[in-house]
Amino acid sequence: MTRVVVVTSGKGGVGKTTTSAAFASGLALRGYKTAVIDFDVGLRNLDLIMGCERRVVYDFVNVINGEAKLNQALIKDKNCENLFVLPASQTRDKDALTEEGVEIVIKELEHMGFDYVVCDSPAGIERGAVLALTFADEAIVTTNPEVSSVRDSDRILGILQSKSRRAAEGREPVKEHLLITRYSPKRVDEGEMLSYKDVQELLRVQLIGVIPESESVLHASNQGTPAIHLKGTDVSEAYSDVVARFLGEDRPLRFVDYEKPGLIKRLFGGK
Amino acid sequence: MTAGSPSRMIEFRNASIGATVAVLRDARPAPLADELHKMLGGMADFFNGEPAILDFSGLSAEPDRIDWSGLISMFRRFRLQPIGVRNLSAELVAAARQAGLAQLDGAELAAPTASPTRTAPARVDAPPPPPPAPVAVQAGTMFVDRPVRSGQQVYAKGGDLVLLAGMSNGAEVIADGSIHCYGPLRGRALAGAQGNTAARIITSNFGPEIVSIAGIYKTFEQGIAQNVAGRPAVVRLSGAGREQKLDIEALQLD
Numbered sequence: 001m002t003r004v005v006v007v008t009s010g011k012g013g014v015g016k017t018t019t020s021a022a023f024a025s026g027l028a029l030r031g032y033k034t035a036v037i038d039f040d041v042g043l044r045n046l047d048l049i050m051g052c053e054r055r056v057v058y059d060f061v062n063v064i065n066g067e068a069k070l071n072q073a074l075i076k077d078k079n080c081e082n083l084f085v086l087p088a089s090q091t092r093d094k095d096a097l098t099e100e101g102v103e104i105v106i107k108e109l110e111h112m113g114f115d116y117v118v119c120d121s122p123a124g125i126e127r128g129a130v131l132a133l134t135f136a137d138e139a140i141v142t143t144n145p146e147v148s149s150v151r152d153s154d155r156i157l158g159i160l161q162s163k164s165r166r167a168a169e170g171r172e173p174v175k176e177h178l179l180i181t182r183y184s185p186k187r188v189d190e191g192e193m194l195s196y197k198d199v200q201e202l203l204r205v206q207l208i209g210v211i212p213e214s215e216s217v218l219h220a221s222n223q224g225t226p227a228i229h230l231k232g233t234d235v236s237e238a239y240s241d242v243v244a245r246f247l248g249e250d251r252p253l254r255f256v257d258y259e260k261p262g263l264i265k266r267l268f269g270g271k
Numbered sequence: 272m273t274a275g276s277p278s279r280m281i282e283f284r285n286a287s288i289g290a291t292v293a294v295l296r297d298a299r300p301a302p303l304a305d306e307l308h309k310m311l312g313g314m315a316d317f318f319n320g321e322p323a324i325l326d327f328s329g330l331s332a333e334p335d336r337i338d339w340s341g342l343i344s345m346f347r348r349f350r351l352q353p354i355g356v357r358n359l360s361a362e363l364v365a366a367a368r369q370a371g372l373a374q375l376d377g378a379e380l381a382a383p384t385a386s387p388t389r390t391a392p393a394r395v396d397a398p399p400p401p402p403p404a405p406v407a408v409q410a411g412t413m414f415v416d417r418p419v420r421s422g423q424q425v426y427a428k429g430g431d432l433v434l435l436a437g438m439s440n441g442a443e444v445i446a447d448g449s450i451h452c453y454g455p456l457r458g459r460a461l462a463g464a465q466g467n468t469a470a471r472i473i474t475s476n477f478g479p480e481i482v483s484i485a486g487i488y489k490t491f492e493q494g495i496a497q498n499v500a501g502r503p504a505v506v507r508l509s510g511a512g513r514e515q516k517l518d519i520e521a522l523q524l525d
């Protein structure tokens with residue numbers, strides 16, 4: 001059975017695309033045949049993060065309009081054997097996606113034997129975002145530790161429970177996971193940011209991980225390599241933990257505590 | 272939610288109390304239905320069965336009578352559930368009440384008129400007391416198992432509302448009876464929406480933006496009292512007439 005996972009948030013710029021790329025890569029690294037779809041028609045970011053922008057010939061909208069076959073549009077990832085990217089179109093307007101079209105593509109991915117389909121949602125709570133979550137079995141609600149992001153995630157959770165197919169058909173609700181990204185333990189410690197516990201308390205959704213704020217995300221996107229491949233970095237480790245927890249493994253939370261510089265360090269500086 | 276421009280015959284706004292407000296420039300069902308059909312043509316389920324307040328401030332002249340049952344069933348066809356009216360003269364409000372709609376004028380207007388206890392002295396120009404409202408026990412209780420999220424609304428018509436997973440900031444729940452909330456009560460909670468002054472709001476974790484019982488509101492711009500913030504609490508209405516006020520008390524749960 002194919003599982004459809006939407007990476008969503010309501011708010012823009014919180015790390016959905018970064019997460020979609022890392023998470024889909026992580027599933028593929030674990031041996032699952034995975035497709036990652038860019039629903040952000042008009043912006044088209046995912047192919048840049050995945051480093052396949054020069055290989056885009058056909059896109060999601062071409063497939064929906066019958067101008068290309070799905071297997072012509074799917075781009076094989078350069079890092080993972082089992083991973084395929086379905087890019088968004090940069091030129092079309094947002095109405096190019098239709099519910100029927102999306103459904104046909106997802107059904108076809110099922111027939112092709114994909115284990116996971118990861119949907120990178122656009123920001124907002126309008127059509128594009130709703131289409132990205134319509135067919136979801138699970139949702140990774142990506143949230144930054146600040147009030148406006150938490151509020152938008154709350155809204156999208158409501159939409160998930162009212163507009164998804166699972167809701168419409170009265171099936172078991174979409175499984176919700178809370179992912180907190182761009183987390184800075186230091187700023188939490190200084191009271192400038194909500195703690196992950198605050199966020200979880202506000203949203204009351206199972207926490208699947210906390211991704212620290214890190215320069216390596218920028219390096220990764222400049223290189224066109226999903227952050228999970230940057231071996232040894234906190235971000236890569238944190239995303240690997242997320243994938244492991246998603247697959248049912250137990251992993252303790254990491255990178256959430258701020259260690260105040262000790263007395264020696266404060267007196268003498270350095271490491 | 273905004274659909275349509277001010278020149279339209281009907282315009283939708285987010286109410287200051289949360290439910291969708293439909294500002295009507297015509298009170299006749301047929302032309303409104305045409306207009307809604309035009310506005311929502313391809314989106315039959317644009318509204319999700321959400322509660323709506325019909326606002327008549329946009330009428331150029333108030334008609335002598337309004338076809339309430341026609342109006343209500345017309346809105347229901349478009350998946351809107353009229354629960355109340357505002358900006359309407361006392362004569363028409365009386366008929367609206369007969370049709371099961373509450374008077375829901377803004378917070379500042381609500382206090383004097385929206386407390387129709389059968390024994391309370393009516394103001395001189397107040398509408399006649401409504402027919403006996405459906406009581407909670409008869410209408411039954413509405414249970415909500417999942418959190419009520421920001422932007423969502425729940426209306427327990429004629430009865431009590433039980434929230435088993437709390438509610439978020441930006442959400443709104445309305446009950447004609449009492450509201451029982453297990454988990455955080457964080458958005459807007461309006462009990463006794465049809466004027467039941469005996470309704471209460473009970474929660475295991477008090478942190479709302481607004482509470483209201485029978486149209487008497489309380490907001491919390493200055494914060495919530497220490498003894499109840501984030502703790503079990505009960506809200507009830509005390510006093511009569513202009514002295515009516517909401518009391519919030521800590522609740523001992525164990």
Ligand SMILES: Nc1ncnc2c1ncn2[C@@H]1O[C@H](COP(=O)(O)OP(=O)(O)O)[C@@H](O)[C@H]1O
Pocket residue numbers: 009011012013014015016017018019045123181182183211212213214215217218221235
């Ligand atoms: N953990 C992180 N640390 C630092 N920067 C991050 C992190 N995650 C995302 N970013 C940055 O935030 C910006 C928005 O990320 P993106 O994944 O495109 O968000 P979205 O898809 O939600 O709009 C990008 O510049 C990205 O590099």
Ligand SMILES: [Mg+2]
Pocket residue numbers: 016017018040045120121122
């Ligand atoms: Mg994005």
